[in-house]
Amino acid sequence: MSVVDRARRVLPGGSTRTTLFVPPHPPYAVRGEGAIVTDDTGHQVIDCNNNYTSLIHGHAHPEILDAATDAAQCGTAFGLPTHSEVALAEHLRDRTGIEQWRFCNSGTEAVLMLLRAARAHTGRDLIVRFEGSYHGTGDAVVSPTAPGVVPGSVLVLPQNDLGALTAAMREHGDRVAAVLIDLMPNRAGLIPADAGYVEALHDLTRQHGALLAIDEVITFRLREGGLHQVYGIQPDLVSVGKVIGGGFPVGAIGGSAEVLSPFVPAPGAVSWGGTFSANPVTMAAGLTALRLFGPAQITELNRRGDELRSRLRAEGVEVNGSGSLLRLRTADPTELWWSLYRRGVLAGTNGLLALSTAMTPAHLDQIAETVTAVLGRDGAGQQR
Template sequence: MSETSLRNASIDAALNEVKEAYVTGNPNSLARYVEATGVMPGGNTRTVLHYAPFPLAMTRAAGCRMWDADGHEFVDFLGEYTAGLYGHSHPVIRAALDKALDSGISYGASNMTEVRFARAVCERFGLERVRFTNSGTEANLLAISLARIYTRRPKVMVFNGGYHGAVFGFAGGGSPINAPFDYVLATYNDIEATRTLIAEHAAALALVILEPMIGSGGCVPASHDFLHMLRAETERVGALLVLDEVMTSRLAPGGLQSVIGVKPDLTTFGKYIGGGMSFGAFGGRAEIMDLFDPRRSDALPHAGTFNNNILTMSAGLAGLTDVYTADAARALNARGDALRERLNGLCKAAGAAMQFTGIGSMLAVHFTTAPIRNPADAAKADQKLKELFFFDMLAHGIWLARRGMMTLCLPIGDAECDKLAAAVQEFLEARRSLL
């Protein structure tokens, strides 16, 4: 048997061992899963939360900690895939929700809070106009549709491995349930190839949409040169540049675009900005967004029963203005940068083929020493080791995404970062022969 085959067999054996312990230690989560399979396909209503042999079921949470159905405690380093920035039941958010509940929930009418929230979002992220939705998926769907109408062009440039919501998944090139737009698939961070594609499709290209750091594809930042090229080339051919900052708007007071110095035509938002409630938004240049102005005879329709629901408006406003201030954003992301540097230092000291990518309060683990420039590079890394890392972290009381993604929430402090670093150090020592 070759050295590679022996190593793979050892990894498989380690995985089988940790999964057996996982099944034995989580009987209540298993029972919940079996029950759920009777009423939901695969016991699941959100694909990303499923993993074999079965997912843990959480019963309560507070601050940056959660407890599962079998009483195990976890430090929440997942942060609801960036949406849980405020932690669980932040007192300022809770007070805003309680106050809103005292006055009713959904009015079926305009309310006094939405304009204040809209102004806060516009001022924070440099938008001229904004409209609210209920998810990042919905925000991206509307932004793409708006760009196609505004430019009178059909084609949408996306990037292999990118993700813009439930109907915009481009891992492996695309998904059978994607919205049926005319896509042009490009390679993230490939300046020359992307420039050539833009020129090739110039007459029909309505927009280019991307995250300034790919989130679900492995926390892979775009180079500044790549983003500045996209801004220049879209302007040259008359296409719109749409930045999906559903995740990355948390990485700086004005979103990641403010750090890079690229001003898109439209930006989409979601996740944490709703204060933990269902939320999405899209906004940007007034001349584009004003196509939705209902005072116009040719106005585009934009429906959504809960677009301005008072719970989201209240929680979002309190979070953005009273909790996640510019100073708080800078502090949280500095903590994330320091943590990622610390973890990478441990990997380097151990001589392990393992690294953590990301920016600020978002990070992801990859089992390779090769540079990660796009999601395809991330996919080449050892996925079985990533699965082993996931189960080992659970055993140490660290909650993270099965795909290796982690985010910091505001309640996470030095003690929690120390706990994660200690767990990673133990993983490096215990699994040394596999790394």
């Protein structure tokens, strides 16, 4: 029996993550080394998916592996805090200017914790978020009509529509705990938010006493302290994940001591556990990965992304994004995914390409040539 048949017997649809499913079934990875992934047929691809943007240094980076192994050898998880969470929180504070942090195991969980923090801090119930942005799978941030979802106090507005936001804040502003925004939402096409709109949004939250919450789970990699730094605004809360875990499960929220004070253990405080939250393996791997991704490395990776985007555009490829994150535009994402995969490039199932520091100029040339062959104006088209 094939592994896919075995999988379909024990996993609904044959796998665990909806986000990486491509019909009829994705291949199975068996090995990752630097920028290259090998599947169970021996086929090798340049990894432009990087576990949905999280592997900023590619696979099995020696220093990150050493840090994780050293930590694991001293125990993988404890019913006590460890020094490692203090060190990662200090690093995040120093690189972002955001005072305090709380760790968890995924971006989904970080967004849930962020919403809890906003509601607990303000004593208000309503969350404003924007259509098309993905913030994980919590009930408050997915379609209220999706199966199994219990709609909460959430107002979903079109992004970049200042009139709609102003009207909503005028009507409901005194109930709004937080406005949650992703400044370059991947699912909505990876188009950076308009600076004037973000400034106006910031001002509206100030006027109405609501918190400004920025989801940097994907965009954190674009600047030392996250993409919001480009906009010159100070968020009240941020959610992060992906790159800050060095390839291990992670999420975190950041905010001022005042905004995060509901979590300080005391009678009436928010109680939020997490058996594996801030485990020392993730903390050590994350700290090493971030130390290896300072301003010079960020600038260089973004430059490479900008160069790749220009090169693709010159060949007639429609591509959005900023810096090291690119999003190919296509009418048929599944066809695109397989066409790239068969030619040796692993993308996201929606055409997302996330660069890693493990990629060499030769890898980037190969990515450009492959994408051009599939989507360029003179390319072979998307035939499998």
